[in-house]
Amino acid sequence: xxxxxxxxxxxxxxxxxxxxxxxxxxYSGRIVNMDLLTYAGNxxxxxGLDASAQGRYVFVHADICDAAAVKNAFEAYEIDTICHxxxxxxxxxxxxxxxxxxxxxxxxxxxxxxxxxRHTDRLQRFHHVSTDEVYxxxxxxxxxxxxxxxxxxxxxxxxxxxxxxxxxxxxRTYNIPVTISNCSNNYGPYQFPxxxxxxxxxxxxxxxPLPVYGKGINVRDWLFVRDxxxxxxxxxxxxxxxxxxxxxGECEIPNITLVQTLCDILDEMVPPGQNRPRSNLITFVNxxxxxxxxxxxxxxxxxxxxxxxxxxxxxxxxxxxxxWYLDNPDWVARVQSGEYRKWLTENYGExx
Ligand code: NAD
Ligand code: TYD
Numbered sequence: 001x002x003x004x005x006x007x008x009x010x011x012x013x014x015x016x017x018x019x020x021x022x023x024x025x026x027y028s029g030r031i032v033n034m035d036l037l038t039y040a041g042n043x044x045x046x047x048g049l050d051a052s053a054q055g056r057y058v059f060v061h062a063d064i065c066d067a068a069a070v071k072n073a074f075e076a077y078e079i080d081t082i083c084h085x086x087x088x089x090x091x092x093x094x095x096x097x098x099x100x101x102x103x104x105x106x107x108x109x110x111x112x113x114x115x116x117x118r119h120t121d122r123l124q125r126f127h128h129v130s131t132d133e134v135y136x137x138x139x140x141x142x143x144x145x146x147x148x149x150x151x152x153x154x155x156x157x158x159x160x161x162x163x164x165x166x167x168x169x170x171x172r173t174y175n176i177p178v179t180i181s182n183c184s185n186n187y188g189p190y191q192f193p194x195x196x197x198x199x200x201x202x203x204x205x206x207x208x209p210l211p212v213y214g215k216g217i218n219v220r221d222w223l224f225v226r227d228x229x230x231x232x233x234x235x236x237x238x239x240x241x242x243x244x245x246x247x248x249g250e251c252e253i254p255n256i257t258l259v260q261t262l263c264d265i266l267d268e269m270v271p272p273g274q275n276r277p278r279s280n281l282i283t284f285v286n287x288x289x290x291x292x293x294x295x296x297x298x299x300x301x302x303x304x305x306x307x308x309x310x311x312x313x314x315x316x317x318x319x320x321x322x323x324w325y326l327d328n329p330d331w332v333a334r335v336q337s338g339e340y341r342k343w344l345t346e347n348y349g350e351x352x
Contacts, residue, residue, distance in 0.1 A: 001124055002029040005079045007064050007112065008041070008086030009033030012191040013129070013225055015045035017083065020229040022053050027233075032077045034060045034070070035086065037344055038100075044331055044340060045190045061348050064108035070115045079119070082126045083236060084112060087163075090194055091133075091156045095289060098155035105159035106166070113170045126178045127236045128167040132221070132246065133157035134182060137292035144182070145298045146244045153290040164244075171242045179239040181232060183247040184297045188225030188317065189324040193335065196220075197318075200259050201325045202332060204266040207275045214287030216256025219294040223249030224317035227310040234306050245306070248297025251314045256282075265322055 004021075008014040010033065021027050031053075035041045049057060058077065062069035064086050073079065086108060088094065088101045109128070116126050135144040136151030150165075152158040170176040187197040200210050231247045239245060253261075263278035275281050302308050312320075325332060334340045 001081045003077050003079050004081040005032045007034050007084045010035040010041035010043055010045055014085040015190050016225045017229045030056050032058045034062050034073055036063045040192050042340055065103055065111055067111050070111055074115050080122050080124050085129045091154045094154050094156035101155050101159040106162045109163035109166055116176050117174050125236055126176055128180045130164050130180055130182045131160050132182050132184045132295050132297055134161040138294040138296055143296045143298035146246055146301055153292050177241045179235050180244040181235055181247050183228050184221035184223050184249055184295055186223055186225045186228050188321050200262050201322055204278050205270055209283040210259055210281045211283050211285045212259055217254055219252050219254050221248050221296050222251045224312035227312055231308050234308050238306050245302045246297050246299050248299045249310050252296050
């Protein structure tokens with residue numbers, strides 16, 4: 001493995017993955033980050049990379065749906081490994097405007113697979129990063145395993161399901177050396193504040209309402225982003241070609257309990273605002289249409305076959321995350337003000 005193409009490396013998990021690769025693994029090859037820098041892609045997520053990145057990190061500002069750009073990058077950088085994160089990733093946006101989800105998540109994945117097909121001679125691995133949401137919703141009991149039938153509820157999860165099927169089909173039909181991982185909800189540094197945890201942290205700090213959908217009884221299985229990155233790297237190195245691995249945090253929490261916990265941590269860590277306790281800010285709002293009730297992952301396969309397990313407890317991971325948002329007010333201010341969008345336009349033109 002000498003030249004890894006990371007798509008969506010300027011987003012939340014992609015940026016954490018590149019940082020992990022550079023600072024915590026013995027990977028010594030080149031990292032090519034292809035990112036369109038949509039609203040969710042932020043070059044600041046990769047600012048201040050350490051000296052080990054010098055000459056090894058390359059940024060390509062491009063759309064994965066642009067076949068010519070993908071071809072150029074493959075050839076210019078002799079790509080032999082792909083880790084595919086790039087996606088539209090927010091369920092609520094997919095309900096309002098599904099178009100971009102179909103384009104990036106399905107067509108974009110297809111374009112990458114087609115390019116991979118032209119390079120089977122040197123391609124060692126095409127790793128597709130996916131979600132547990134492809135399996136649909138669980139009731140009070142049970143877990144998603146790799147054998148659970150797909151049953152997606154939102155345009156987001158349907159588009160990810162479609163991309164998973166394409167990736168698997170390219171393995172069976174063209175023998176592309178793929179692996180797929182389906183992971184539960186992530187949290188950690190650099191997450192865009194439209195997702196539950198960073199939204200609640202930042203609204204809580206700013207004494208703004210904390211909108212909880214429905215009755216707050218929906219359950220998610222939370223995983224610290226570094227543990228997801230470790231799992232992906234483990235699968236890329238040692239996972240069996242053509243296989244799917246589920247990744248979960250063994251950390252099921254109903255939304256209302258999670259928000260209440262965040263309120264308590266903020267009350268402890270942040271100087272008092274007008275609203276104390278912060279739980280006074282919790283506001284129940286209309287439920288999300290098609291809101292999946294519960295996600296819970298069975299990661300037995302990953303644990304037994306590849307000896308991975310989550311390292312961060314929710315208690316340590318969530319405190320580290322709250323601290324990160326407190327320690328990075330400039331990042332937060334720019335993401336919230338849209339100033340980084342101006343920076344993008346100045347540096348990359350209107351396409352940014
Ligand atoms: P994100 O929205 O934070 O980042 C997505 C990145 O992809 C951004 O940098 C964006 O600019 C880039 N991108 C979007 N469209 C593009 C295009 N057409 N061409 C090139 N780049 C494009 O998402 P995330 O939370 O980091 O998720 C990354 C991947 O992990 C996604 O595939 C998602 O489905 C999957 N996933 C996420 C979670 C989670 O909890 N966030 C859980 C499981 C799986
Ligand atoms: P989210 O972070 O959007 O992830 P996903 O929908 O992919 O699981 O939402 C996590 C849970 O939190 C989900 O059950 C919806 C709920 N939620 C709220 O209650 N309020 C909010 O403002 C948001 C963004 C999510």
